[in-house]
Amino acid sequence: MTRVGRVPNGGASPLLDYLPHVYGAALAAAGEEEAACAVTQQVFQGPIAGTDRHCQDPRCLVEQAICLAMRISPACPFDAMSPQDREAVALARLAGYSVDEIALTLEIAPVEAKRRLRAGLEAVALESQALAS
Numbered sequence: 001m002t003r004v005g006r007v008p009n010g011g012a013s014p015l016l017d018y019l020p021h022v023y024g025a026a027l028a029a030a031g032e033e034e035a036a037c038a039v040t041q042q043v044f045q046g047p048i049a050g051t052d053r054h055c056q057d058p059r060c061l062v063e064q065a066i067c068l069a070m071r072i073s074p075a076c077p078f079d080a081m082s083p084q085d086r087e088a089v090a091l092a093r094l095a096g097y098s099v100d101e102i103a104l105t106l107e108i109a110p111v112e113a114k115r116r117l118r119a120g121l122e123a124v125a126l127e128s129q130a131l132a133s
Contacts, residue, residue: 015044018058026065028094031075039069059095063105066090078120080127085120088113 022043027036043055043064055061070078070086078086087106091097097105103113 015056015058015061018061019044021058022061022065025062025094026069029066029069029075029078029090030073032073035069035073039065039072042068062095063091063097066094067105077124077127081120081123085116085123088116089120092117 019040023036023040026039026043027033030036030039043061055064067087067090069075070090071083074081074086074090078090081089088102091102091105092099099110099113099117102108102117103110106113106116108116
């Protein structure tokens, strides 16, 4: 009998232990099950988008799920933000990343990470005001 999560060498892949965390992050970021499933599958299947490296730790897997979901199917209120601001805000709000961690992840300066966080939150505030009027 073959068990789910087994790798060809007979051992369970330790990364599969984090499947619920990755799916949860994808669902929070995408807001819909179909997109979250697609994001989760892509995160576990291959190299990080735009690179030739694979995630080897759970935090990296969650990070990639959040960033990928922001690119393909951002949940409300992230959809009110510009694409570059979404990832910064989502990493802060959903993964608890600091400004320095966001800057490192997105390969930007900390001052740019702060700008993106502020711009993203201002976009949501403006949309909320418009809806209330």
